[in-house]
């Protein structure tokens with residue numbers, strides 16, 4: 001279930017350019033897939049969920065995104081991350097995925113968390129798009145006779161001394 | 163393979179009971195129960211305690227315990243949420259701050275009578291810190307496992323629990339064979355282990371893992387070693403200015419060898435069960451949750467901090483009821499033993515009420 005909290009424009013974490021870098025980055029982590037009928041992590045609803053969830057990490061995100069942008073500008077003649085060509089963006093994402101710093105680890109956690117709780121994504125995985133509450137799943141009773149050989153083995157423990 | 167195994171006792175409420183609702187298989191037990199069916203202490207012990215007259219003061223931090231000239235605790239100094247200092251006088255002080263918090267308070271309670279910290283005349287407060295080093299061994303299977311559809315309880319095996327002299331380590335471990343993972347946990351496992359890449363391939367590789375991972379952790383019995391300690395940090399303080407605990411711990415060779423053995427046997431059984439691939443990590447990086455041994459229990463005041471019913475040898479109205487009093491760590495999760503010891507110590511105090519301080 002996605003985070004349904006409404007974001008007021010004045011409440012939005014990160015500046016607009018930073019949000020654009022973030023949106024591009026999470027779209028590189030989990031892009032949309034036509035083969036699997038799945039949205040990307042940069043889908044508007046999922047992106048909003050990520051923004052809300054990341055709010056308590058605003059400082060870390062600001063610094064981390066700025067860092068990535070500066071890296072792109074340095075390596076690509078002044079072109080920022082969000083404006084890179086697809087080939088350059090993919091190459092840079094590939095590099096980032098192999099050097100997960102604390103910011104990227106947090107970003108990957110939040111992205112996975114928000115992406116895989118989206119109803120459409122769960123449906124694409126063949127799951128019922130619902131939280132287990134208030135209706136749990138039916139669990140079949142196990143076969144207790146499987147424990148017979150264990151019972152026959154006797155106890156494993158030493159007795160307490162004395 | 164003929165190994166020992168047993169279903170874990172989970173105390174699942176099959177009917178409404180004592181303020182708990184009936185379990186509805188929501189399956190997210192570890193993060194809290196929306197049904198109110200999980201027997202967490204906020205709905206088991208606390209309502210009873212509060213009805214019996216206990217007053218809970220939350221968000222308070224104890225700095226130290228004071229003692230009088232008879233070596234008896236006289237109360238505690240603490241800071242409330244706004245940082246205001248208070249003194250709470252007490253006839254009896256019971257510490258339940260667990261394996262790090264309890265020795266920290268005792269070591270911070272320095273006085274003329276106890277220059278090295280309270281209840282620390284033999285120097286054992288904070289020594290013998292034990293964790294449970296964990297190994298994780300997870301198999302990937304071809305068929306769907308539906309592991310996310312119910313409580314995350316497990317079966318366990320104590321095939322390798324007792325010392326076996328033919329192995330190169332003493333003591334042993336319990337395997338906790340857990341259910342499979344839900345969608346988010348699968349993504350995290352896959353992405354952080356490098357099995358699920360970023361980019362287009364993400365979706366296909368994710369689907370090769372989702373609903374197809376199950377496995378176990380091995381919870382290894384750490385040995386009590388005096389050089390593994392909780393002491394006071396000479397510099398670091400919390401926001402109330404209370405000296406912070408400092409943890410010094412080195413994984414022993416014994417625990418290292420036990421972890422390796424647990425991984426090898428775990429891989430064997432998962433492969434025998436049909437796993438097509440196995441992921442392992444030992445010790446797991448996010449472990450260190452179980453804190454034990456730092457005010458150990460014993461009859462001999464030279465070699466222990468509290469006696470066999472939890473009372474400090476040095477301070478006769480001071481009790482400890484948490485993992486600090488464990489003498490060995492046992493290769494099982496500690497909390498039910500902590501609860502059992504707390505109940506036992508509580509009962510003993512009640513039974514000995516007239517001679518409690520003798």
Ligand SMILES: Cc1cc2nc3c(=O)[nH]c(=O)nc-3n(C[C@H](O)[C@H](O)[C@H](O)COP(=O)(O)OP(=O)(O)OC[C@H]3O[C@@H](n4cnc5c(N)ncnc54)[C@H](O)[C@@H]3O)c2cc1C
Pocket residue numbers: 222223224225258259260263264267451452453483484485495496497498500
């Ligand atoms: C991630 C994780 C998973 C776990 N999973 C399991 C499991 O599956 N099974 C299991 O058996 N155990 C598990 N444990 C361990 C379990 O949580 C502990 O054994 C248990 O909580 C110990 O209970 P306690 O009341 O002794 O201590 P705690 O629950 O640690 O309570 C101690 C309290 O003392 C307070 N305190 C500390 N210092 C001070 C001070 N100076 N002043 C005032 N208050 C103070 C703390 O804030 C805390 O509230 C897990 C632990 C973690 C972290």
